Amino acid sequence: DIQMTQSPSSLSASVGDRVTITCQASQDISNYLNWYQQKAGKAPKLLIYDASNLKTGVPSRFSGSGSGTDFTFTISSLQPEDIATYYCQQYENLPYTFGQGTKLEIK
Amino acid sequence: QVQLVESGGGLVKPGGSLRLSCAASGFTFSGYYMSWIRQAPGKGLEWVSYISSSGSTMYYADSVKGRFTISRDNAKNSLYLQMNSLRAEDTAVYFCARDQLGTHAFDIWGQGTMVTVSS
Numbered sequence: 001d002i003q004m005t006q007s008p009s010s011l012s013a014s015v016g017d018r019v020t021i022t023c024q025a026s027q028d029i030s031n032y033l034n035w036y037q038q039k040a041g042k043a044p045k046l047l048i049y050d051a052s053n054l055k056t057g058v059p060s061r062f063s064g065s066g067s068g069t070d071f072t073f074t075i076s077s078l079q080p081e082d083i084a085t086y087y088c089q090q091y092e093n094l095p096y097t098f099g100q101g102t103k104l105e106i107k
Numbered sequence: 108q109v110q111l112v113e114s115g116g117g118l119v120k121p122g123g124s125l126r127l128s129c130a131a132s133g134f135t136f137s138g139y140y141m142s143w144i145r146q147a148p149g150k151g152l153e154w155v156s157y158i159s160s161s162g163s164t165m166y167y168a169d170s171v172k173g174r175f176t177i178s179r180d181n182a183k184n185s186l187y188l189q190m191n192s193l194r195a196e197d198t199a200v201y202f203c204a205r206d207q208l209g210t211h212a213f214d215i216w217g218q219g220t221m222v223t224v225s226s
Contacts, residue, residue: 034212036152043202043216044152050210087152091211095168096142096154 002026002090006099012107019075021102023066023088031067032092038101039084047086048073080106109133109215111203116220123193123224129186129203129217137161137181140206142213143188145199145222153199156188157206171197193224 003026013019023033035048046055048064051071061076075082083106088099115127129141142157156167156177165177176189186203200221204213 032211034210036213038152043218044213045216046207046212046214049207049212049214055212055214089152089154089213094166096157096211098152098154101151 001095002029002093002097004088004090004097004099006086006088006102008102009100010103010105012105013078014107015078015080017078019078019082019104021073021086021088021104023071023073023099025069025071025090025092027092028068029090029092032090033064033066033071034089034091035062035064035073036087036089037082037084038087044087078104078106111205111215111217113201113203113217113220116201116222118223118225119193120226121194121224124189124191125193125222127188127190127201127203127220127222129188131184131186131205134205134215136179136184139208140211141177141179141186142204142206143177143186144202144204144213144216145197146202146219147196147199150199155201158186190222193222195224198222198224 005024031051033051036044038044052064085101085103110132112130143155158177174192178187200219202219203217205215207214
């Protein structure tokens with residue numbers, strides 16, 4: 001199975017800050033990498049697909065980059081409503097696997 | 108409105124069975140692959156199974172292979188997960204999710220249904 005390692009596991013930042021989360025795959029997954037946001041008690045929401053494509057309707061402050069084994073998710077200017085846990089997910093190989101999550105809090 | 112609504116969760120004893128359902132609306136259900144994804148309490152996301160749009164191809168995580176069966180009824184716009192030989196470690200919220208066309212990104216999720224396996 002492909003292991004997905006996110007860092008950090010938790011992050012505290014201030015409103016307006018630039019926030020970056022990384023995701024590393026245990027093998028080359030090309031750009032087959034998606035990012036999700038999960039707010040407490042809710043289902044996850046797709047934000048970014050294929051490493052860098054913003055899902056329609058998602059604010060442009062969210063972005064993603066990378067290919068191969070190393071990926072980055074960025075919030076350019078943190079907003080209070082961005083408090084959530086963020087997950088990466090690969091679909092290069094079955095089983096599809098998720099990172100362990102990054103919990104984002106407001107400082 | 109594009110929507111997925113799960114049902115069928117509950118409390119079941121170890122070794123027991125449960126069938127989850129997922130009702131789809133607002134899109135052409137028969138055109139999409141569908142998946143089940145679960146989340147144990149306080150834990151991360153685990154993909155469980157997917158089924159092709161026609162229902163002819165299914166894949167399972169090793170943790171559920173041989174115990175769970177995914178199926179669909181395109182005439183009823185419904186997805187199912189038959190869960191047998193349940194274990195305590197199957198306790199989780201189970202989400203159904205739509206595979207975005209061409210990417211295997213999960214672009215639409217249901218609200219989830221809780222399955223608790225306990226004696």
